[in-house]
Amino acid sequence: MALIDKIVGYKEDLTAIRHDFHAHPELGFEEVRTSRIVAEKLRSWGIETHTGFGKTGVIGVLKGKGPGKTIGLRADMDALPIHEQTNLPYSSTNAGVMHACGHDGHTTMLLGAARYLAETKDFDGTAVFIFQPAEEGLGGAKAMLADGLFDRFPCDEIYGVHNRPNGIPNQIGIKPGVAMAAADFFDINIKGKGSHAARPQASHDPIFAAAALVQNLQSIVSRNMDPKDPVVLSITQIHGGAAYNVIPGDTSLAGTVRCFSSEVREQVRKRIHDMVAGLERSFEVEVTVDIRDVFDVLINDDLLTQGFLEIAEEVMGAENVVIEKDASTGSEDFADMMRVVPGAYFTVGHSGTVSLHNESYFMDDQMLPVGASLYARIVERRG
Numbered sequence: 001m002a003l004i005d006k007i008v009g010y011k012e013d014l015t016a017i018r019h020d021f022h023a024h025p026e027l028g029f030e031e032v033r034t035s036r037i038v039a040e041k042l043r044s045w046g047i048e049t050h051t052g053f054g055k056t057g058v059i060g061v062l063k064g065k066g067p068g069k070t071i072g073l074r075a076d077m078d079a080l081p082i083h084e085q086t087n088l089p090y091s092s093t094n095a096g097v098m099h100a101c102g103h104d105g106h107t108t109m110l111l112g113a114a115r116y117l118a119e120t121k122d123f124d125g126t127a128v129f130i131f132q133p134a135e136e137g138l139g140g141a142k143a144m145l146a147d148g149l150f151d152r153f154p155c156d157e158i159y160g161v162h163n164r165p166n167g168i169p170n171q172i173g174i175k176p177g178v179a180m181a182a183a184d185f186f187d188i189n190i191k192g193k194g195s196h197a198a199r200p201q202a203s204h205d206p207i208f209a210a211a212a213l214v215q216n217l218q219s220i221v222s223r224n225m226d227p228k229d230p231v232v233l234s235i236t237q238i239h240g241g242a243a244y245n246v247i248p249g250d251t252s253l254a255g256t257v258r259c260f261s262s263e264v265r266e267q268v269r270k271r272i273h274d275m276v277a278g279l280e281r282s283f284e285v286e287v288t289v290d291i292r293d294v295f296d297v298l299i300n301d302d303l304l305t306q307g308f309l310e311i312a313e314e315v316m317g318a319e320n321v322v323i324e325k326d327a328s329t330g331s332e333d334f335a336d337m338m339r340v341v342p343g344a345y346f347t348v349g350h351s352g353t354v355s356l357h358n359e360s361y362f363m364d365d366q367m368l369p370v371g372a373s374l375y376a377r378i379v380e381r382r383g
Helices: 011-021 034-046 103-120 141-147 206-224 262-283 302-316 334-338 363-383
Strands: 048-053 057-063 067-075 125-133 156-162 170-173 178-181 184-193 232-240 252-260 288-295 298-300 321-323 343-349
Touching: 011 034, 011 103, 011 343, 034 103, 034 125, 034 298, 048 141, 048 252, 048 262, 048 363, 057 103, 067 103, 067 184, 067 334, 067 363, 103 125, 103 302, 141 334, 156 298, 156 302, 156 334, 156 363, 170 288, 170 298, 170 302, 206 262, 252 262, 262 298, 298 302, 298 334, 298 343, 302 321, 302 343, 302 363, 334 343, 343 363
Parallel strands: 067 125, 067 156, 156 343, 170 321
Antiparallel strands: 048 057, 057 125, 170 343, 178 298, 184 252, 184 288, 232 252
């Protein structure tokens, strides 16, 4: 393993930065404090800094010693609406908000790379540091693109990282080609007719209809889709009713669909609408459906993936680099940027084993110099 010594020397500083971000998490498009600190640090290192992209996004631009390619490095900054249960000394001080996906670490790793590159400038071309807001389903990547991200800062290649709590520190993973699923979010509102719970015959019970719909929606995956086309459909919210003795007048459901092709995506959407139409007739209710395209399929560029593998083996050793065989049903809005500029998205394993998006999730700070070293070497070798 050949981490960059200078970056390893930043470890205490990087850890302090990450712990500060962790203690002060902010939800998507609300990353005001985080963005301010990021911009202040970039400017203190002499990096040209731009704020307000995608509302709270930050861009840093650093020119190297000579002409070359422009390499974009991206990190996400937002937290999740989760009440932290880790009992860490630097636990969230913002009740109900937690960095349960490690974006505090991603931001810190990119800051570490930016500091090193600003101090050494031992690269050709230009490095563009992209600190993105609102990755967790709110469209932060699209917001930055809409604000002209790659029009103002054109990049030849872009790279992103995500921590992986697999209990294998320093293991670097990447999946060539299709790597992560597309994701739709959906909301379904069922309007029925309320009544006293003692007289259900006087109602058009929306909860009863919702229960049937939850069951029926699962049949889309098991009975309508080709088993060779992976699909995940999850109901994640049910809201309805406020009393023990009242059948409510309306109920709502929400959830997500994950898949790997536009054809499958359209087929699932059609079946949801078909089932809702049948539900209206069967239960005498009115149903509205809102299905939103939230994440695109993430596709790693073959040539850039190969180039990254060579860099990862140089930094970490071939024994610590894994080519993933299976695509993930997780989703990532970095895919939207990669639709505009070719890129590669990789993972860094660490000692934590609690799942992402869990109230007890823990990130191992030992990975901070690893991610920062990889980011920095990408610029030095690809610029």
